[in-house]
Amino acid sequence: MSAEPFNVYHLCNFNEITKLEDLPTEALRQLWSCKWTTTRLQSILDNWSSNKTTEPNLEAADTLLCHAVELTLLFVQNNFTGPFKQLEEFSNFLQTKVLEEYDPFKRLMENGEEINPNVKLGELLVLAKEILDLLRQYWPDSLYLQWWHMRLIYIQQNVIDELTGNLYEQLKLVAESLLKNVENIQDKELQALLYLEIGNSYLLFHRAQKADCVLEQLCQRFGIVLNVEGLLGVRTKFQQKPLPQLCLKVQHTNSDLPLAQATNGKTNIPKLLLLDDDTRLERIRFIEPKDNEVMTLPSVLQALVLAKVKQLKRSQPKDRLADEELEPYIKTLLYQEHGPLQVRQSALLLNCVQESNQRRTVERSWKQCEGAVKLLDGPIFTLPERLSYAFAGFLQPKWQVQMQLCQLLLSLGMTKTALDIYLQIQAWAEVIQCYTKLELRHKAAEIIRQELEKKTTVLLHCLLGDAIDDPNCYATAWEFSKHTSGRAQAHWGTYYFRKAEYVEAIPHLEKSVEINPLQEKIWLRLGFAAIQLERWELAVHAYITYTHIEPLGFESWNNLAKALVKLGDKLRAHKVLSESLKCNYNNWKVWENFMIVSVDTCNLEDALNAYNRLSELKDRYLDLEVLCVTIGAIVEGKPDAKGQTQERLRKKAITLMAQQCIKHGNEPKVWELAALLAVTPHNRAQKLVKAVNAYTTKELEWATKQPYALKVIQVCQQACELSLEATKEHAPEETDVMITSQLNSARLAAQAVLRATAKVNEKWPENEEALTVLKAQLETLTATVKQRMNAS
Structure with a gap:
């Protein structure tokens, strides 16, 4: 990087350490004094008029930069920080000048977005940008010129109500360049300030992750x-x-x-x-x-x-x-x-x-x-x-602070007081809301028509359309902007969106984000409309873009996952839903979607974790289908998509099923699934006996229903078989008393099943065969129990 032609004092980080007499040039002393007059402004205009077409030397460049900074700070004073005691004087002065080429409502527009109507002395910002652009042509590597360029982007975006893609792209370029050259600043405090201003600029554009870095x-x-x-x-x-x-x-x-x-x-x-x-x-x-x-x-x-x-x-x-x-x-x-x-x-x-x-x-x-x-x-x-x-x-611009005050007034029920301020700062969208709240919606249309007679703008045409529900107003706004206003298309598309006429809404919403891609709400509406019409690829595109701008909306992540599932891309849907959970950890709908997609993609641990969280969020939550698929996959030894070991998965599953057995002890399928995970025959037999009891209590007339009765008999057979198997194979902690007790439990369950089925007149061949086997098992159980009792 070439030698820096300017110095740190041009940054104007006003503090009490720097004294006026210490500044190296008269231009800097004038700048730091903050004593700005119309006479001073006239000399700046004259100087720029005579020098803007010539290549400046270093001395002239120093003066020009001081002028650009002075114009910027004068603009900031009268729109951001105050005081505003000189505002009228400067406004009257500028009105006497022929500055049509510096019209801020044209020159500061970006991506079809107009500046806020409250902006004062906007010509000064346009002029400052023009001077700085000239200096940057001759000293493109100057760190201090780049720093002021970033500040001007920050200021310009602040006076535009919507975020704009063009300014963000400019910011990224200048921020990356500045970060590479932080070392060239000797003053440690200024190094820190540069980092802070870059971070703040990213936050202005809602880029929290970049700001965090x-x-x-x-x-x-x-x-x-x-x-x-x-x-x-x-x-x-x-x-x-x-x-x-x-x-x-x-x-x-x-x-x-x-x-x-x-x-x-x-x-x-x-x-x-x-x-x-x-x-x-x-x-x-x-x-x-x-x-x-x-x-x-x-x-x-x-x-x-x-x-x-x-x-x-x-x-x-x-x-x-x-x-x-x-x-x-x-x-x-x-x-x-x-x-x-x-x-x-x-x-x-x-x-x-x-x-x-x-x-x-x-x-x-x-x-x-x-x-x-x-x-x-x-x-x-x-x-x-x-x-x-x-x-x-x-x-923050003055009107944004006033808007914050109005929101507080509205929350306290002081609608009329808030309305007065909204009218003062020409916040017409909020004026419509206040009049609607006061049941005086017709007044809003009257006021906007009066403003249109004074000065025609795209925003006023759009808001008139909102006030009287007339789409022709949006068409008028679009024509007035010469087909450059994303706002006109946004209002037009929103008009149809609110009426659920999504076919008509989508073309306007698409056109709007094509002009200005940083419109969060419009991307959200476009995605929703696309889902309603099952245009899944458009929905994915809309929601992906929205989540890049605003990553905290769990509904957008959820809808994105839904669109991806519809397109058959379940792996991406799983990752998307995982992001969604970071935004809203307590929303059971997101957890349920995440669980289902986890099962489909064989992310078994995620499915178990999701089921656990759902059990915490929803009292008595039960999804047997998910449990059957997940536990079945673990028992079969299917590999987890993230490579988790079978031992880890089985431990998690056993813990989950233990909780489910406590919560849903009357649900037989829960006991059967728990039995699948049990390690020893004795443990499995215990759970299957409880499954038999749950089956018979859940359906009082179970013996008269052939498929149901057969299921009960088969589960009882398994319980008897495993109980007998436990006498030969059992864990060291499973004592003889425990095994005998289990044999008795299985014997009593078999007796109860046989008694109930004996009372049924109708005989089904499938059931009779299973009953014959069960009778034989009962005889073996009885003999084994007697033998063990006599032995003891």
Whole structure:
């Protein structure tokens, strides 16, 4: 890699260690001062207008990069971090300029997806991208230019409501290049920040596994261990007995990371609101005093803990257990005395989500989120404080924070208050939902028509179609986009999908994902529609793509397995269902499908494990067909698909059948299957006698039914034969008393069978032959018992 023409200060990781007077150039000092005016913006526009067609030298390139960064940060301030006090001034200034070529609603569109209507000063982001693209042409190997390129991708994706395939492909290329050149950064903290920003970018595109790999590389490089331990403590004011509570312990051996007090010591970061509950403690109180002291983490490690929470949340099923595992990470962040404002803001918002579904904390969640929205435009924090470590702290656009507040308001029943905010931020889909909830659906259509008169967009045409159930609106949106909008096709296909008109829905859904392949919901609907029409190959394609984007939906894995089974690919179906179980360990339907496919593919151990889990999930669960096939295969010595030994399989099967015999003692087939696995004749005979008893009690008039009676007689014959065999061959622990007792049990069972059949008038030849054999066995049993009794 060639020499880096730019320096670390161009990254603008604002902290209190770097002083303005230490910066090497006037352009950098201007940039770090964050004193931006319309006069300054005019000079940037003039400079770019006169230099965009010429090859820049190093001095000009330094100035151009500072300009691109300044434009980006000005855009971030007015859309993400706040404050917004200069927004009107800059908006009015841009309106006076002829910047049609920088129209953000055209230039920032990707895969047919428009940017959010709340985006302000979008021309600045377009201009920043253009300047950076020029610099990257002349210095393609510059690590800092690539780093800013990744940041611009992150920002652009954040202002587009749907994930886009084009931006993800760009991100992958730049992220791979950056990871190869981490060593070229001398500053250890910046190395860590690069890993964090790459991981965060992958998480933005829902790539939790890739993010996990990047964060793991960071931890290995810096010797960081994030360990959640269980420590004794109490959670409520009246709790007498301490119970294990989760606590995060962060170990790091690298002393090159500056302390949070040095980087962000002057920032008065917002605190977690008091719970003010009469039962629950403000925070867990651990028994050991030292465990109540929160570890002081450097700013970059706080960003790492936040990234780990986001990664875990994205990669785990959404349930209460997973939320409890995330709690120690979040609380560690919230109790830090010093740290970056953006990391604290993100942690507070994440905590709002976690607490919103708990009765005792939902009110605090709402008030905290309301405070987070107010903070964006509050006067307390300076712009450098807001931008410090911002790209490592999960920047969110202002309207996304407001949307989170609206969701909390709706959960508390404050629909009208939420509606007012939705109208303010032009969240038209949510406006329709609120009006529907208020039984004023016609109002939604009126408002959308009014907005269409002001400005025509694809989204508004689509939402009008949703509001009035008119597919012609989607056709209009499609034509308006000049056949480029995946959203128009998605709404069109969804219209038919909801009416269960799958033949009409599929072409539109296919076209939509062809334009933008990162639409999770559309892939899911396409797969479901394909299954309904038994188009199995299309279903497999749709669900495989969906599981790559969103690997946590157990239903998608389940449906994928179903489609694979229909195509005859049961081996792949088995692997797919195994993945499905990771997403939802407690769903009995998935376990049942997994068990059946395991039996079909001869994964005998998996079949036994699945049956065990089903027995735990469903009371009195019994599937005799699966038991017969699985136990039969083990007894016959069939090889397991995964190469498990017969000894291991037999032990598992014996344990399973022992449990089944306890649960289903009145089911004769269960005893017969248990007998097949028994090692000694004595043990087998015991189980077969119980099978005979179960047969005769299950069907009171059994002797009058020829096939059933014959089955009872035959099982009784086997029991008698094995009982006699046990007198010659038995295990050392099987005493003479035990064997004699078993002979008596078999004799009594045979007598009972013969008595019952003797009362039946009708004689069947097959039964008579079997009865003759049984009578002979009874005589032998009686003689043997007498002989053994006399001998003793």
